[in-house]
Amino acid sequence: MSTVAPSSSPDERVSLAQPRASAKAAGLEPASRAARRRTPASWVRGGGLSSLVFLLPMLLVFGLFSWFPIVRAVVMSFQDTNLATAPTWVGLDNYVTVLQDPLLWICVKNTLYFALLAFLFGYPVPLVLAVLMTEVKRMRGLFTVLAYIPVVIPPVVAVLLWKTFYDAGPTGAFNTILGWVGLGPYPWIQDVHWAMPSLVLEATWAAAGGTVIIYVAALTSVPAELYDAAEVDGASIWRKVWHVTMPQLRGVLLVTLLLQLIGTAQVFLEPFLFTGGGPLDSTRTIMLLIYKYAFGSSIGGAYGKATALSVMFALALGILSAIYFRVTRAWSQS
Amino acid sequence: MTAPTDVGTGPVEPGPGQTLDLPVRTADGRKRTSNEQAERSIVSTADWHRPTVRWGLTGTQWLLLLLLLIIGLGPILWLAKASITSTQDTLRYPLQLFPNGVKWSNITAAWTRIHIGLYLKNTVILAAGSWAAQLFVATTAGYALSVLRPRYAAFLTGLVVSTLLVPAVVLLVPLYLTIVKPPLLGHSLINSYWAVWLPAAANAFNVILVKRFFDSLPREIFEAAKVDGAGPFRLFWSIVLPMSRPILGVVSVFAVITAWKDFLWPLLVLPDPNKQPVSVRLPNIALVTDLGTLLAAMFISTIVPLLLFLAFQRFFLRGAGLGGALKG
Numbered sequence: 159m160s161t162v163a164p165s166s167s168p169d170e171r172v173s174l175a176q177p178r179a180s181a182k183a184a185g186l187e188p189a190s191r192a193a194r195r196r197t198p199a200s201w202v203r204g205g206g207l208s209s210l211v212f213l214l215p216m217l218l219v220f221g222l223f224s225w226f227p228i229v230r231a232v233v234m235s236f237q238d239t240n241l242a243t244a245p246t247w248v249g250l251d252n253y254v255t256v257l258q259d260p261l262l263w264i265c266v267k268n269t270l271y272f273a274l275l276a277f278l279f280g281y282p283v284p285l286v287l288a289v290l291m292t293e294v295k296r297m298r299g300l301f302t303v304l305a306y307i308p309v310v311i312p313p314v315v316a317v318l319l320w321k322t323f324y325d326a327g328p329t330g331a332f333n334t335i336l337g338w339v340g341l342g343p344y345p346w347i348q349d350v351h352w353a354m355p356s357l358v359l360e361a362t363w364a365a366a367g368g369t370v371i372i373y374v375a376a377l378t379s380v381p382a383e384l385y386d387a388a389e390v391d392g393a394s395i396w397r398k399v400w401h402v403t404m405p406q407l408r409g410v411l412l413v414t415l416l417l418q419l420i421g422t423a424q425v426f427l428e429p430f431l432f433t434g435g436g437p438l439d440s441t442r443t444i445m446l447l448i449y450k451y452a453f454g455s456s457i458g459g460a461y462g463k464a465t466a467l468s469v470m471f472a473l474a475l476g477i478l479s480a481i482y483f484r485v486t487r488a489w490s491q492s
Numbered sequence: 493m494t495a496p497t498d499v500g501t502g503p504v505e506p507g508p509g510q511t512l513d514l515p516v517r518t519a520d521g522r523k524r525t526s527n528e529q530a531e532r533s534i535v536s537t538a539d540w541h542r543p544t545v546r547w548g549l550t551g552t553q554w555l556l557l558l559l560l561l562i563i564g565l566g567p568i569l570w571l572a573k574a575s576i577t578s579t580q581d582t583l584r585y586p587l588q589l590f591p592n593g594v595k596w597s598n599i600t601a602a603w604t605r606i607h608i609g610l611y612l613k614n615t616v617i618l619a620a621g622s623w624a625a626q627l628f629v630a631t632t633a634g635y636a637l638s639v640l641r642p643r644y645a646a647f648l649t650g651l652v653v654s655t656l657l658v659p660a661v662v663l664l665v666p667l668y669l670t671i672v673k674p675p676l677l678g679h680s681l682i683n684s685y686w687a688v689w690l691p692a693a694a695n696a697f698n699v700i701l702v703k704r705f706f707d708s709l710p711r712e713i714f715e716a717a718k719v720d721g722a723g724p725f726r727l728f729w730s731i732v733l734p735m736s737r738p739i740l741g742v743v744s745v746f747a748v749i750t751a752w753k754d755f756l757w758p759l760l761v762l763p764d765p766n767k768q769p770v771s772v773r774l775p776n777i778a779l780v781t782d783l784g785t786l787l788a789a790m791f792i793s794t795i796v797p798l799l800l801f802l803a804f805q806r807f808f809l810r811g812a813g814l815g816g817a818l819k820g
Contacts, residue, residue, distance in 0.1 A: 208724040209642040216633035216652075216699065219625075222675065224655050224694040227666035234666060241672060290556050292533045293549060301557065303805060304564035306812070310801040311568070312753050314771040315790045318778055319571055322582075322787070331570070331586040363563060371812035382532045389536055395545065398534050424661050427755055431775055445661060452665045453760065464665045472662045 235466040240459075252466035256451075262467070264439050265447045269423055271354055272443060276422040280362035280369075281415060287366070288373030289403065302374065306367040313364060317431040320360040321347070324432075347432050350440040357428040357441060365421075369414055376410040377403065412486045420475055444471055568794065575599065575791035579784040598788035606777055608770065608789045615769035615793070618688050618758065619751035625693035626747040627740065634702030635728050639714060649703065655696045664756075667691060671761050687761040692751065698743050705739040706732060742811040745804050752797050 201207065235252055237245040256262060291301045308316065323331040324346035333343040346356045384402045393401065404411075426445040429435055435442035435450075444467070452464035539545045574582045578595040585591050602608045633652075637645045671687045672680050681687040709732065717731050733740070755771045762768050765776070770793040778786050801808055 205640060205724060206642060209636050209640040209645075212632045212636035212640060212724070212728070213642075213648070214632075215629045215693075216636075216648075219629050219690055219694045220652065220655070220696075222670065222694075223667060223691040224663070224696070225651065226675070227663050227670055228655070228658055230666040230670070231662045234669075239669070241669075287556070287560075289534070290552060293535055294553055294556075299805075301560060302809060303802070304557075304560040306801070306805075306809065307564040307568065307798070309812075310749060310797045310808070311794055312771050312797060314753075314755050314774050315571075315794050316567075318774060318786070318790055319567055322574075322586075322783065323567075325583070325586075329584050329586065334587050367564075368812055371809055377533070385532060385534060385536065389538070395535055395539055403534055420659065424659060430756075448661060448664065449756075452668070459665075461665050461669065465662075468662045468665065472659045475659050476657070 231465045231469055234462060235469045237462055239461040248462065252462040253470070256463050256467045256470070259447075261439070261442070261447060262444075265442050265444045268354065268439075268441060269425070269443045269445075272358060272425055272429075272441075273419055273422045275355055275358040276361060276418065276425075277415075279358050280366060280422075281418060283362065284366045284369035285373055285407075285411070288370050288377055289399070291370070291374055292377045302371065305370045308364050309367040311364070313427050314431065316364050317360065317428060320363075321432060324356055348437060350437050353433055353437060353441050357425075357432055360432070361422070361425065361428050369418075372410065372414060373407070376407055380406045416479060416482050419478070423471075423475060568798065571787060571791045571794065574784070575788035577784065577787075579782045582783055582787065595784060598784040599792070601781075601785045602789040602792055606781060606785060606789050608792050610766065611768060611770040611773045612793065612796070614767055615752060615771070615796075617685060618754075618769050619748045621685055621689040622692040622751040623744055623747040625689045626695055626698055627743060629693040630695065630698035630702045630743055631733065631736070631740070632728075633699045634706050635732055637699070638703045638706035639727070639732060640724060649700075652696045652699050655694075656700075668760055682761055683764045683767055685762075685767070688751075688754070688758055691757070692747070698747075701743060702736070702739055705736055709735055738807075738810070741804070741807040745800065745807045746811055748800065749797055749808075 234245070236247060236249060238248045238251075239245040287305060291298060291305070294301055311319075325331065325333065326343065326345045326348045327333065328337065328343045330343065330346070332346065336342040336344065345352050347353045380403060384406065385398060388398050388402050424445055425443055426449070429441040429443050429446055430449070433441045435446050448464050448467050448471070451467065452459040452461055535545065535549065540549075570586075573589065574586075575598055576594050576596055577590060577598075578592060581588070581591050581595075636642070637649050671691075672682055674681055681690075713731060713735075714727060717727050722731065752769075753771065754769070758769055759772045762772065765773065770789075774786070774790060774793065777789055781789075
């Protein structure tokens with residue numbers, strides 16, 4: 159309590175924060191209002207220094223590990239960088255070699271295929287789950303917890319676990335279950351055609367819970383009067399879903415779709431751990447190619463090529479988002 | 493005479509009560525704040541009284557519960573079972589319950605041969621450091637940007653938000669090279685836990701979440717504290733932080749769970765196996781050990797995040813909803 163002496167002078171505020179600085183400030187003559195705005199001492203007295211002290215951790219951490227690397231990515235994409243010698247400028251060489259890599263187009267195709275499948279499997283499921291869950295009167299907490307459990311399982315554990323389930327032999331867990339109804343055995347991740355859908359299935363299971371929670375929150379905030387009014391007009395349950403719930407959720411639905419597209423386009427863990435990009439490059443995605451350029455060889459990474467591809471990929475995602483917002487804005491206005 | 497009993501029952505009651513009642517209480521609490529009038533969903537009470545709707549919906553809800561039990565709890569229960577089943581049984585009869593008895597030695601093998609304890613300890617160190625770093629940076633930055641508000645605060649907030657627009661993939665390689673050769677420090681941060689802790693702290697999502705929460709605190713309290721002579725540090729420590737427990741809880745659970753889940757980044761910057769967390773070690777363990785031991789190791793490394801979630805559901809689910817609100 160003794161440190162907080164009642165005081166009305168602004169100097170006192172600073173003294174708690176920066177004893178040395180305030181001592182310096184207190185030693186100065188009281189200046190006129192105009193002069194006070196300019197001098198460093200008045201800046202300290204006005205709280206400028208303490209603001210900076212509080213901002214310092216963020217400035218250091220973001221500067222070193224966020225802003226600087228983002229700028230560096232663009233610079234490096236025009237350079238030939240290795241860890242031994244100073245980087246040299248190579249113009250657009252990195253971009254040209256990446257674009258001429260036949261593997262790139264396979265990866266682009268695979269990434270689009272993954273995103274498409276993830277959209278087909280994963281986009282409607284959380285919405286249906288959330289709509290059904292908000293109708294639950296008792297024990298909704300239990301439903302929510304169950305839906306969210308896969309999200310908290312470490313992804314590496316989830317992938318290794320599903321890899322066991324995907325055992326291609328007739329005694330694999332999934333093949334056993336499907337065998338009960340006379341299906342299979344299926345090759346799952348060992349087959350060129352089955353591998354990608356298998357990866358998407360696991361990814362959907364792992365991610366759906368998070369989206370369910372977002373939708374449940376959005377559904378419970380739909381104003382009750384809208385449903386009441388629809389009922390006065392004699393709307394059935396289905397018409398209420400279609401004409402009240404869906405329009406109310408449109409904003410959230412549009413945003414989660416874009417976030418899902420951006421997220422699934424950057425898929426890494428599933429192909430890396432399930433298949434390593436195989437069989438026959440059928441699950442090699444753009445992220446895996448970036449990893450391969452930068453860290454895939456023991457003789458040293460092609461960091462320039464990796465960043466060139468990263469920058470192009472990020473630009474593609476940015477353009478996609480811009481187009482998406484343009485198009486959906488037109489929809490929501492009409 | 494009354495004081496000791498109050499103290500005695502006081503701390504005991506909320507403890508178990510909180511963990512048990514949370515889901516129900518949170519669900520209700522959140523709804524009550526979002527719309528004051530009677531809570532309702534698509535199906536009205538009138539609809540509910542029609543037999544077809546009632547039976548159809550009740551049936552659907554039981555099916556939904558069954559489905560959620562299978563997809564949510566099923567894999568974890570299977571993993572728990574498989575962790576004490578012999579490899580042969582798991583491979584041959586994956587869906588039978590202990591056809592040839594329980595094999596506890598998987599668990600002991602995971603501790604003694606695989607040293608899962610060491611990797612769990614590494615994971616805890618990584619998670620604790622990331623948690624501390626994220627909380628420190630997010631609260632100090634949020635406080636400066638929201639409460640102290642220097643003239644350049646809006647510009648800095650913009651710079652922080654703009655990093656949310658840059659996909660994480662762009663950072664991977666330049667950030668790795670920054671860790672190999674940090675600009676200010678003399679030596680490489682490879683194999684140092686700082687290489688995970690510091691980049692984790694550069695989390696724009698946290699800063700924005702905390703700043704928004706601070707924005708919503710009543711400014712009259714800050715003014716009153718200032719009049720009473722509280723300086724910026726005291727205001728931060730004694731007023732703002734104690735008022736921010738909900739958001740600090742959300743940031744905390746996300747920091748810990750994200751650190752626990754992280755794979756690619758620790759794989760790159762911690763090449764020394766003795767420093768790696770479980771998520772990085774497990775794929776390697778999978779290559780060198782039998783399935784039974786691997787599944788036991790996997791189950792052991794899932795217990796902690798699972799228990800954290802069950803204990804702090806409120807923060808998890810609020811955070812997931814908040815994430816949606818922020819993204820939206």
